[in-house]
Amino acid sequence: MLTAQVKKVINCCIPVTNVKESAEWYVKHLGCRYEGEIREGDTFLRLSSGPDLNLLKVDETVQWKLNGFVIPIIHIHTDDANALHQYLKLNGVSVEDVVDHSWIGYSFAMYDPDGNKILIWQANDLLDS
Structure with a gap:
């Protein structure tokens, strides 16, 4: 046990x-x-x-996929998805559109220099408490 x-x-x-x-x-x-x-x-x-x-240094990075969907390597929480998205976009970072998940919150995907997908998440206030 x-x-x-x-x-x-x-x-x-x-x-x-x-x-x-x-x-x-x-x-x-x-x-x-x-x-x-x-x-x-x-x-x-x-x-x-x-x-x-x-x-960690690797020879090459690999993006894992499920039914064509690239699986994020990590999910990161923010308090303002729209503001972070705008900042990243203005600074040349590869980002996907912000998705409104209704009462759950907002999210968007971004990519680091190696193409690692990072999901940015802003939970609705009801979920944060």
């Missing part, structure tokens, strides 16, 4: 082909804080809350 309790996700690994360029991109566009290089090809970033991000 399991006696230890699994508590939460503390780290997400994101495959990238250029760690330095990707770290700069995540800092500039998502407001991550650069914490440093753990070892060559492994950089540690921190968001304002939630799991930390490790950018």
